[in-house]
Amino acid sequence: MEYITVDEKNIEKEHICCCIADKKGENCVSSKKAWMKENLPDGLVFLKADVRGKVFIEYMPAENAWYPIDAPGYMHINCFWISGQHKGKGYANELLDQCIEDAKAKGKCGITIIASEKKRSYLPDPDYMKYKGFTAADTASPYFVLYYLPFSDTAPVPKFKGCATSGTIEEKGMVLYYTNQCPHTAKYVPLIQDTARQHGTTVTVHKLETARQAQEAPTPFTTYSFYYDGEFITNEIFGEKKFEKFLHAHGL
Structure with missing residues (x-):
């Protein structure tokens, strides 16, 4: 399989895999590419398979990652997605191996990734990460786990920052944090x-x-975190039907 690194030179012509199924997603594409352009100088890497589908890994130095983690010297995986017909063909192993090789070449001490204790929407599969040698370094309420793969026995153990571990916020009502x-x-x-x-x-x-x-931020998963009356509800992006269901369940 051939892989493409999306960078400043090709970002305008390359498709962003996670938007590919959304036929009305021009705003989605432009917002994501704008975010990528902003972060490419800070070490962002978007590596994708040369196929029409969701086969990619996105990572960057943990010091620059958009998550409240304390992981000096690590490379942090933002998103790692293999979907549909492309599953079970070894692409995940190839992408992760390239990420590991790149991190080592850049002098990093390991890899971090945020998941949970079991598979959840919009989060990596923890069973796969553990199969690849990742172990739990820290947890944050209600279900987030910071996994890490150190490259040596002397690598520091990463952790969530204290601002993001309680699973609660002070604001009442419906509150959303996102990037x-x-x-x-x-x-x-x-x-x-x-x-x-x-x-x-x-x-x-x-x-x-x-x-x-x-x-x-007060949430460990800054990509999308929805709260109600101070309690964390979900990191899964609400579509209209699921949000209507939430409103109905809470008498809103």
């Missing part, structure tokens, strides 16, 4: 805001615009 790291937020965040207004209520939205803001 444009995931392209689909550009489409679905306005959708739930409009739906909430139709129900006579509101969603307080905090868009994290910089890596520093994300690193100081």
Whole structure:
């Protein structure tokens, strides 16, 4: 399999795998590519298979990652996705191996990734990560796990920052934290805001615009975290039907 690294030279012509199935996703594509352009100088790598589908890994130095983690010297995997007909063909192993080789070549002490104790939507498969040698370094409520793969016995153990471990926030009502790291937020965040207004209520939205803001956020999964009355609800991006169901369940 041939792999392509999306960089400053080819980003305009290369498709972004995670948007490929969304026929109405121009805003999704533009928001994601704008985020990538901003972060490429900080070491962002987007490596994808030369196929029409979701076969890619995205990673960057943990010090620059948009997550509240303390992992000096590590490379952090933002997103790792193999879907549909491309599963079971060894592409995940090849992508992860290239990430590991790149991290070692750049003098990193290991790899980190955020998942959970079991498979959940929008998070990597923890069973696969453990199969590849990753172990749990730290946890954050209600279900997030920071996994790591150290390259030596002397590598420091990474951890979540204290601001993001409780699973709660002080704000009441519906509150959403998100970034444009995931392209689909550009489409679905306005959708739930409009739906909430139709129900006579509101969603307080905090868009994290910089890596520093994300690193100081109260949620361990800054890509998308939805809270209600101070309690974490989900990292799964709400579509209209699921959000309507949530509103109905809470009498909103």
